[in-house]
Amino acid sequence: MSGITLSEKQEKVASFIKGPLLVKASAGSGKTRVLTERIKRLIKLSNRKVLAITFTNKASEEIKDRLQDCENLNEKLFVGTFHSFCNYVLEKHGNVIGYSKLPQVFTEDSDRLKIIEEVIANIPSFEESYILKSEKERNTFKYDCLEAIARIKRNVILDNELKEKIEDNEIILLYLNYKNYLRSLNAIDFDDLLLEVYRLFASFPNIAALYRRSFEYICVDEAQDMNKAQYMVLKSLVGNSNPNLMFVGDEKQCIYGFIGSDSKYMNEYFIKDYEPAVFELKENFRSAKKVLEFANRIIPGSAEIKNTVIEGVCELKEFSNQIEEAKFVTNKIIELISLKTHQDIEGIIDYNKISVLGRTKYVLQAIEDEFKNNDIPYYYKTTQRSFELESYLGNVFELALKVFCPK
Template sequence: MPWVFNWKLAIGNRKSEINLLSTIRGFTRLSFLSQLNPQQREAVETSEGPLLILAGAGSGKTRVITYRIAHLIENLGAMPESILAVTFTNKAASEMVERVDKIVGGLSAAKPVISTFHSFCVRVLRRDIEALRIPSTVPGTPPIGLTKNFVIYDEADQQQLVKSVMRRLGIDDKQVTPRSVLAHISWAKNHMLDPQEVYLQSADPKTERVAQIYEEYRKELLKANALDFDDLLLEAVRLLKAVPTVREHYNRRFQYVLVDEYQDTNRPQYELMRVLAGAHHNVCAVGDEDQSIYSWRGADIRNILEFEKDFPEAKIIRLEQNYRSTQNILQAASAVVANNIKRKGKNLWTSRQGGTKIGYYEAPDGENEALFVADYIAKYLREAAEQSENPRAAVLYRTNSQSRLFEEGMRRYQLKYHVVGGFSFYERAEIKDMISYLKVIHNPDDSISLLRVINTPVRGIGKTTIETLERVALETGLSLWGAIGESIRRQLLPQRALLALKGFHDLIEDARAILAGTYVQRLEQTARESESTEDPAAIEMDDQIAFDPTIFESNLDVSPPKPKETAPESLPVASTAEILKFLVDRTGYIK
């Protein structure tokens, strides 16, 4: 009888697989824990129940979070996919992923979910947002609500939409600016207030107008099948609270929830954490109340100060050893922050003694300030060079407008410098245009993106035509894209405008067909329809297709994209490049 290796017996469940691979690699369990100080290790090894880690600046917070994830997987046998860690920036999330992967990357193909709040909410909504849709009262019409292919409006899109709403309501943007309206709407959403609540709490006519704009803004977003960044959090919370099956799915999946920068969470983020915690309450919140600086955008310091009220059984661990600064800096910082009233308190200390004393200089004007800074840096560089040190200097300023004076000062002292930041690649007009094209192809009801590209490059669709389309959309309740189709069908515009609209409409539909892998079928159907009208050009095209049906496949990948997990707000990777090439070829834009 031939020897048969029973893999099921050898591997067992996935926990056994992890332990087996760990043995094969000769991985010394608990080895990474020896790199931690006592407080860090206690935070890492406290795995069950709610935990609040008060992490002072430079106390190794990121290391504690990543080692805690590694400890859960490597030493406690937790399934990687049962761990959720959320933070605020893509950079922080990427760093966390990289660190965890270095420790336990080879143990399992599955990975813990480490992302920003907004990215996580996008994943949840892409999967289940249609569970919030309600049946339409009109027979034959689709349910009311957002679909999975919703688009996400950035700040420019939001401002454009608010301007459109204000123009329709007859509100003068000199009395209240779109930017201030958006700031008020964002504040309301961060505090989970709807338009009616904003109106009821208003104490002046301006706030009443904002509430009115807010209501119409919400309706327009729904019509465009769009969400803004604040909505991503609100809708995810609403989904998890309103649909038990969805909530139970995520409660079963995520047995461990870690929240970074907890002092910066707002009300929706707090509610999201509470819902995901479920009944097991395995929540680890990491933060520092002394670093709470985002109250202006909705962050609520009470979330961290009152953690024990939400979870009475919570354990609190303070990370007080600082690895970043010298004692002089810590003492000065502690003396300042000790004046804060709302804080739990920490005593930061470091083994690094001495260090340069903190200096203070009050300049009479900005130019003098810049010259003082340049002179000080020049002296520091000379002294460092004499002592064979590797000098490093940085200048922090409050607003970008201040950089000019500092740059002039550096040049006067012939100091090389590098300005961090600048104009983002994605803020360039032509890139935003192409992204808007892709958004319209993905979701034609995105009226803001459609308005950006409907006459870009110029194709003869002017202001009068657009105003007519907006009026048709308002009268019929359709999106702007629906209004284009309705105007073409009913011949509501002059012939020249209709031809221009038809060309734009066909361009988008052709690109959508490429995305769906049905471009050749669309061309054949168009040719057959044109043949019935005896259009010679169409007959010639039909003959060409009949002669060589692969004429289009040779230049375009028209096969349906393979099923794969794509990044939120992304088209399938295999198709995006082809669609961009198609758009450039058809429109001549950015050639």
């Protein structure tokens, strides 16, 4: 992390210290870099903890990796998904809402399907209809039941609000029976993690205040993918104060709409509720201008060059055979390693920063031989063979040759 260089706009975000903050970061704008750099500074600044919320375990691990050189990282930072944070809270204070020990969390569909089948069997009106269905219809019916239950939880409807907000009494009956069945097993499902922590914070504000004092700063990555339950957990945690709450996201990259996610929680509700300072990061550091220009020459209009910062290099080379090509690639890698630095590359150039792409492993055989002859370390990262993909790529390469080598 040492020696990180930020653009002027990135620096303003990383150095923002007090109050709510919304960062609208487009693809390739260095969102994770800015987020981790800000967290690094907050860890050094604050005597309390920083809470970093992500949407995947992989994203959590990436943030941890980028902050490895921070002292006392485990004591100063909690980084994890919404669900892992809620699991942490229930482990500490679940007894307040009736859990004598940390409940088992059913995350697999197979487990939940078995439970809903048991619940259906104990509700006469559901059982009568269920028996008459075919096996395929039964599976569909079970998934429909689980989805109806999940919607109640994602919409943060507490038990005392069910009759007011749910018109179908049978759905209420199904929901309560499912909930009671889980409770008899000292278990909850994935959606319960959020709902139960919201219920805990809403019913016992003193416990929410305890976490509020523990975490001075809260940062939420990929905030465009937030749903109502996640937003309500955050609101119940930070209260009505002027929180040090940071949302980072890009509304164009919202991908979880099928489970209730909506960028309005970032773009509308957060702004309305907390009036954050708003920064926009539009610079594209992920792609290079020359590469995008090359792409547009092959397929016009396929790449947007606007806001691209890195100039890059992209050249078309033609060789008489594979060995000649392999020697060129190998010598180019040796040249880059010897240079050690490049204006478009952050840090020292090493083998881990270099990739060689090929349409099939077979066409890379000559390059592999050259690597062995020159003691260049390498490894393969391949995907399952797809004839359709190979055919498509072959057509693209053929088109490129016609455009740039018409002879």
